[in-house]
Amino acid sequence: MAAASISVTLDQIFVLLRDWLVHFLPAALRPFASVVLGVVAIVAVFPGLFALTTVFERKGLGRMQNRLGPNRVGPFGFFQPIADGIKSLTKEDVIPFRADAAVHFLAPLVLVVAVFMGFAVLPVGRNMVLVDMDAGLLFFFAMGASTELSVFMAGWSSRNKYSILGAMRAVGQMISYEVPLLLSSVAVVMITGSLSLTKIVAAQNQYTGIFPHWYVFTPWGFAAFLMFAIAATAETNRTPFDLPEGESELVAGYFTEYSGFKFALFFLGEYLGMFSISGLGATLFFGGWSAPLSFLNVIPSWIWFFAKVMAAIFVFIWMRGTLPRLRQDQLMNFAWKFVLPFTLLDLMVTALWRFMGEGWARWVVCTAILAGAYVLMGRTAMQQKKFGPRSYRYAE
Amino acid sequence: MSFVFYLIAALTLAGGLAAVLLRNTVHCALALTVAFAGLALLFLGLDAQFAGFAQILIYIGAVAILVVFAILLTRSSETMQEGVFSKSWFAGLVIAAGVFAVLGWAVLESAHALPFETAAPRVTVRDIGNALVGRYVLPLEIVALLLTAATIGAVIVALHEKERAR
Numbered sequence: 131m132a133a134a135s136i137s138v139t140l141d142q143i144f145v146l147l148r149d150w151l152v153h154f155l156p157a158a159l160r161p162f163a164s165v166v167l168g169v170v171a172i173v174a175v176f177p178g179l180f181a182l183t184t185v186f187e188r189k190g191l192g193r194m195q196n197r198l199g200p201n202r203v204g205p206f207g208f209f210q211p212i213a214d215g216i217k218s219l220t221k222e223d224v225i226p227f228r229a230d231a232a233v234h235f236l237a238p239l240v241l242v243v244a245v246f247m248g249f250a251v252l253p254v255g256r257n258m259v260l261v262d263m264d265a266g267l268l269f270f271f272a273m274g275a276s277t278e279l280s281v282f283m284a285g286w287s288s289r290n291k292y293s294i295l296g297a298m299r300a301v302g303q304m305i306s307y308e309v310p311l312l313l314s315s316v317a318v319v320m321i322t323g324s325l326s327l328t329k330i331v332a333a334q335n336q337y338t339g340i341f342p343h344w345y346v347f348t349p350w351g352f353a354a355f356l357m358f359a360i361a362a363t364a365e366t367n368r369t370p371f372d373l374p375e376g377e378s379e380l381v382a383g384y385f386t387e388y389s390g391f392k393f394a395l396f397f398l399g400e401y402l403g404m405f406s407i408s409g410l411g412a413t414l415f416f417g418g419w420s421a422p423l424s425f426l427n428v429i430p431s432w433i434w435f436f437a438k439v440m441a442a443i444f445v446f447i448w449m450r451g452t453l454p455r456l457r458q459d460q461l462m463n464f465a466w467k468f469v470l471p472f473t474l475l476d477l478m479v480t481a482l483w484r485f486m487g488e489g490w491a492r493w494v495v496c497t498a499i500l501a502g503a504y505v506l507m508g509r510t511a512m513q514q515k516k517f518g519p520r521s522y523r524y525a526e
Numbered sequence: 527m528s529f530v531f532y533l534i535a536a537l538t539l540a541g542g543l544a545a546v547l548l549r550n551t552v553h554c555a556l557a558l559t560v561a562f563a564g565l566a567l568l569f570l571g572l573d574a575q576f577a578g579f580a581q582i583l584i585y586i587g588a589v590a591i592l593v594v595f596a597i598l599l600t601r602s603s604e605t606m607q608e609g610v611f612s613k614s615w616f617a618g619l620v621i622a623a624g625v626f627a628v629l630g631w632a633v634l635e636s637a638h639a640l641p642f643e644t645a646a647p648r649v650t651v652r653d654i655g656n657a658l659v660g661r662y663v664l665p666l667e668i669v670a671l672l673l674t675a676a677t678i679g680a681v682i683v684a685l686h687e688k689e690r691a692r
Contacts, residue, residue, distance in 0.1 A: 233556065265651050268579040275587020279559060282594055286552055298598070301591055308587070325651050 134428075141430040144171070145257050168260040172249045179436075180401040181211035187447045194451035214394075221390035226289060229387065233287035238388065238395035241280035245399050247273040248406040253328050255419045255432030266327040267319065270410060271312055274365065277403065278304045281374070284396070285384035296383025299458065300374030303364055306465040307371075311361035313473040317354040317480040318345055318414045327410075331418035340424045346415040349496040350480040353504075355415040357473045362407040364465070366400065369450040376455055408442035409435070468507060475503050531571060538564030551597050559590040576651050 139146070152163045185200060185208055192199025200207035225231055251266035253259040263269055278301055285297020319325055322333045336343045345351030364371040375383030385396040412418060416438050419431035426434075456464070479496050486492035541560030548554045562585040569578035612618070658666055 230550075230553075233553075263575065265575040265579055268576065268583065268651075272579040272582035272587065275583050278591050279556075279586060282591065283556065286594070286598070294598075298595075301595065305588065305591060323652075 137428040137430070141256055141432075143430070144255070144432065165260070172260065173246065176246075176249060176402055176405055177398060179405060179439075180398055181215070183401055183404075183443055184214070184397075185210045186443075187450075190444070190447045191451050194448075218391055218394035223390040223392065224387075226387050228289040230287040230289070233283050234387075235392075237280045237284035237287060238385075238392045238399065240283065241277055241399040242395050242402070244273050244276040244280065245402040245406060249402075249409075251327055252406065252409045252413060253331050253418055254409070254435045255430065258419075258432060259328055262328050263326065265325045267315060267325045267330075270327075270406075271308075271315075274403075274407075275308065277399070280399075281384050284388070288384075288387035290387050292380045292382075292386045293384050296374045296380045296386070299380075300367060300384055303367070303371060303374060303461060303465075306462060307361040307364035307469070310357050310465065310469045310473045311365055313470075313477060314354040314358040314361065315410075315414055317350055317476055320477070320480050321345065321350075321484060327413050327418070331413055331420065334417040335420040337424040342417055342420060342422060342424070344415065344417040344420075344422075348483070349493065349500055350476055350483050351415055353472070353476045353479070353500045355411070357469055357476065358411055358415065360469055362411060363446070363449070364461075366403045366407055366446075368404070368446050370453040370456050371461060372450075372455055373458060373461060404443060404446060405439055408439045408446075411442060412438035468511065472503065472507065476500065531568070534564050534567045534571060538568065552594060555590060555593045555597060558593065559586050562586050562590065574649070576649075576654050 148164055148167045151167060152160045155163050188210070189199040189207070200210040203209040203213045225234055248270050250260045251263055251269050253262075281300045281304070282297050285293040285295075285300070288294075318330060322330045324330065324333075334342065334344050341347075346355045367374050374380070375385070380386070385393060388396060412435065419435040421427045421429060421431075421434055479499055482499075483492050483496050486495065538561050541557050541562075541564055544557035545554045545561060548557060562581065566578045566581035566585070569581055
């Protein structure tokens with residue numbers, strides 16, 4: 131009994147802490163103050179996570195490339211983010227002479243504000259969501275779509291050919307992959323019957339025996355998750371979809387002409403985008419804050435949420451250390467000729483799943499359709515390619 | 527409510543005016559997104575979450591991006607040297623006033639056609655979805671057909687240019 135109550139207290143510790151802090155204020159101010167505390171928590175926790183992730187990423191990549199990574203600042207180089215932060219704060223803020231100063235200044239602000247807004251609807255734990263909106267998923271995607279504009283603003287206002295090329299690539303890529311990103315989440319909405327992220331988590335927070343009802347464990351959910359993961363990687367401009375900022379081609383892409391703290395803001399925005407899209411993926415397909423096995427619910431819900439987010443971040447880093455960059459035409463072909471049709475098929479299969487009712491028949495039928503389509507599409511796409519020895523057009 | 531409304535309305539109008547008065551075409555497009563954002567905020571102020579977020583998602587996330595893309599691809603992003611008024615400004619003014627008058631008339635007349643409601647209606651996203659595939663399914667299908675035709679048209683235009691380039 132005592133153990134159970136301790137686990138409940140730990141689970142709700144941040145909610146209790148917030149209520150305890152708020153009760154010192156007069157009653158009229160309490161709702162406002164609790165929202166402010168929630169915002170402060172988001173603004174403090176995720177950039178902190180960003181600082182940790184940069185050092186983990188550099189050490190992880192170093193490990194994959196058989197080198198040490200940062201190891202000079204503090205124990206094992208873990209104070210590296212502090213040194214980086216001081217460096218970016220003290221660097222000169224250079225604005226190119228020909229740049230459009232106002233738009234150049236606004237671009238990083240628009241990016242960071244839009245990215246932070248997305249966290250407002252993510253349930254990071256039981257009862258831990260800043261705004262529980264009826265249309266939470268739509269809000270998340272609306273904010274995500276606004277980041278595209280800041281990327282364009284940054285690239286265009288810099289008056290630099292690398293910047294504008296990077297911005298064009300980024301915007302084209304983000305628009306192309308936004309369609310499958312949205313459609314793969316629509317599958318989840320179709321089954322849950324709600325756009326509210328808390329309701330989506332609640333629908334998955336049930337157990338058969340000890341196993342959870344996560345959507346990723348259903349045929350349509352698994353397919354939707356794969357498409358979502360591909361589209362999310364492209365949306366966050368991570369390898370293998372990092373064409374907009376490929377260092378070997380475009381210096382740094384759309385933020386080539388940014389230095390000092392504005393560069394750090396772009397960096398922050400990119401990583402916060404990774405956190406929020408990972409959080410959304412965990413919420414939609416991996417049950418959000420619910421535990422992977424029923425008896426593991428004694429561990430607080432927010433630990434599960436952040437564990438899932440960090441696992442996704444690890445996969446991002448792993449892919450960056452493993453995969454080469456795509457070419458622009460490969461990127462577009464992949465989006466429009468494979469990911470989008472497969473997502474549309476998955477929507478049909480989801481509807482089928484919904485109307486076939488309980489039983490094993492829907493498992494067999496849905497898996498067969500999806501697997502068959504995957505193999506067929508892969509085969510036909512591969513047959514059109516002529517694989518042979520590599521030919522060099524210019525280098526010989 | 528009213529103070530916030532006037533603030534947002536001023537922002538929207540300023541964005542709209544800047545979109546027609548600025549010289550640099552990209553600045554105009556960015557000012558247009560400010561107007562779109564103001565409209566979305568007005569929807570949210572009316573407690574219409576779905577319309578507000580759809581406005582941001584579609585108009586800022588897609589339409590504004592396509593506008594700036596079109597500006598960049600057609601090389602008209604250079605600042606114009608002469609004034610912002612075109613030669614046919616009077617005809618444009620007449621057409622705009624005509625469209626505004628028709629829309630305003632339609633909005634004002636629709637107030638009589640609808641039953642008077644004392645309480646603000648609670649409309650959830652579910653209700654909107656049910657209405658779209660229930661009562662308004664025919665307009666929805668017509669729009670879908672139109673969009674499909676537009677997509678096929680765009681693909682054909684792109685194909686044609688590719689063949690000509692060879």
